[in-house]
Amino acid sequence: MLPTLAAVATLSLTQAEPAILPEPKSVRVGEGMFELRPDTVVVAPTDLRAKAEQLRGYLCPATGFEFPIVGRRPRGKGAIVLAKDAKLAALGGEGYRLASTPSGVEIRAAAEAGVFYGMQTLRQLLPSDVFRQAPIAGVRWTVPVVAIEDRPRFAWRGSMIDSARWFMPKEFVKKYLDLLALHKLNTLHMHLTDDQGWRIEIKKYPKLTEVGAWRAQTLVGHYSENLKEAKYDGQRHGGFYTQDDVREIVAYAAARHITVVPEIEMPGHAQAAIAAYPELGNTGRALEVHPTWGVNENVFNVNENTILFLQDVLTEVIALFPSKFIHIGGDECPKKQWRESPVAQARKQELGLKDEDELQSWFVRSMDTFLDGKGRRLIGWDEILEGGLAEGATVMSWRGIQGGVTAAKAGHDVVMSPTSHLYLDYRQSRDPGEPLAIGGFLPLARVYSYEPIPAGLSDDEAKHVLGAQGNVWTEYIPTPKRFEYFAFPRLCALAEVVWTPKERKDYARFLAALKAHGKRLEALDVNYRRPTDADATMPDRFEEEE
Numbered sequence: 001m002l003p004t005l006a007a008v009a010t011l012s013l014t015q016a017e018p019a020i021l022p023e024p025k026s027v028r029v030g031e032g033m034f035e036l037r038p039d040t041v042v043v044a045p046t047d048l049r050a051k052a053e054q055l056r057g058y059l060c061p062a063t064g065f066e067f068p069i070v071g072r073r074p075r076g077k078g079a080i081v082l083a084k085d086a087k088l089a090a091l092g093g094e095g096y097r098l099a100s101t102p103s104g105v106e107i108r109a110a111a112e113a114g115v116f117y118g119m120q121t122l123r124q125l126l127p128s129d130v131f132r133q134a135p136i137a138g139v140r141w142t143v144p145v146v147a148i149e150d151r152p153r154f155a156w157r158g159s160m161i162d163s164a165r166w167f168m169p170k171e172f173v174k175k176y177l178d179l180l181a182l183h184k185l186n187t188l189h190m191h192l193t194d195d196q197g198w199r200i201e202i203k204k205y206p207k208l209t210e211v212g213a214w215r216a217q218t219l220v221g222h223y224s225e226n227l228k229e230a231k232y233d234g235q236r237h238g239g240f241y242t243q244d245d246v247r248e249i250v251a252y253a254a255a256r257h258i259t260v261v262p263e264i265e266m267p268g269h270a271q272a273a274i275a276a277y278p279e280l281g282n283t284g285r286a287l288e289v290h291p292t293w294g295v296n297e298n299v300f301n302v303n304e305n306t307i308l309f310l311q312d313v314l315t316e317v318i319a320l321f322p323s324k325f326i327h328i329g330g331d332e333c334p335k336k337q338w339r340e341s342p343v344a345q346a347r348k349q350e351l352g353l354k355d356e357d358e359l360q361s362w363f364v365r366s367m368d369t370f371l372d373g374k375g376r377r378l379i380g381w382d383e384i385l386e387g388g389l390a391e392g393a394t395v396m397s398w399r400g401i402q403g404g405v406t407a408a409k410a411g412h413d414v415v416m417s418p419t420s421h422l423y424l425d426y427r428q429s430r431d432p433g434e435p436l437a438i439g440g441f442l443p444l445a446r447v448y449s450y451e452p453i454p455a456g457l458s459d460d461e462a463k464h465v466l467g468a469q470g471n472v473w474t475e476y477i478p479t480p481k482r483f484e485y486f487a488f489p490r491l492c493a494l495a496e497v498v499w500t501p502k503e504r505k506d507y508a509r510f511l512a513a514l515k516a517h518g519k520r521l522e523a524l525d526v527n528y529r530r531p532t533d534a535d536a537t538m539p540d541r542f543e544e545e546e
């Protein structure tokens, strides 16, 4: 029988180098292929039953096949075998081997996470139609004969979602988690509180969400220093995650081997909380939930009650998020109100501190001690280095890489997320048709070019670099669709930065894979930005950051 046109197209696709993104550690392609058929089974031991179910969830909708889960491989039927294999311990908890022959596919790993990543690779070895959510006829569901060995380069492979500036609904967070998993990313940092909104229910302090989750209006257009001419949209905006929502998100993430790291901002970016509880502020003045952007003078005061309040908040946060790391923000905290407040000045004296930087450092230290006592670890933006870094703190380096270098040299762990390469809210092209963005210029190639280990670290110091993450701040990203446009395909580039061995990175190969990958994103209804000619080459050097 002659193959159908669709089948021919499928053949030519799958016989080329498979477009796996992020590129694995090693891929060997053989002759021939395995084809999924209506009677293909999934073979899994009891302790991988949940992974097998997940695999069915990936494969059933588009193929319409059943994929019964069985304990033993039946004769004469094609099979996808999932297996745990202690002999693969050298690949780490997230590494795996995938081998396919004309009679089946085998995914083996030392641990469940590795099996999961093997499954992500398998999805990408199939025609992109497998990502569709409804059955589609006329496709041959073929997998090329391959032998793949894979493991990630870094342990922290992340992205930050800013749900504070514009509330990002739970359903979208779950979609984003699925997309992170597809790209073998394992950390979702949720920025949950800021001047413009408090987004997590705290039972002890209900006004945080009754008041703090809602703002009366929002600035229209780009933030400028001249706010006198600012226009506002007159639309109330808000929303928050209930504790049940949080549990649902955390469980959804865990099933996808993703850790959710919550961020509760302090002592700056605190206006929404102060709007709810004015006693947390420095001036005694009533404040509204902030309707505009920028760095804000209204920061938490340094009273004992405020420290206790925030520790109460963290107690509830800890109960909801199993993450070892708890993010306390720490960035952009203007010290003006502390300098002007007699209470803050008295506090500084009483604590024997020399300046306001030390006061901030004291603030962060009290959270560090608190979190340490609960068996957790504090992480904060690189400003937490100012005035002295708390003993157990991990630093997230965003204002360039220096914060990361300084912290790693001092023996602290770091996560790299410099604006220069990983701020996914920056503009990705100079095209005037691009949507409004905060500024900057961060094209796809520049993200791809990022090397997370800063030059000048010794091998021992470099071990403190846990990994990297791309941050999607949402001042100018009011909707999930817009969020997708900013995140993709730059997040695909980030995936290779943190997963692929350095020597296997290759921008031309990445772009070719991205063509096939784009079809997957389309099938998943992701509003990604299509690369243009301007993205087609890796420049010798990049312009200085704006």
Ligand code: TNX
Pocket: 331, 332, 381, 398, 423, 425, 438, 473, 474, 475
């Ligand atoms: C700086 S990055 C901020 C955020 C903004 C972001 C916009 C950081 C720790 N603070 O509050 O949203 O720039 O790019």
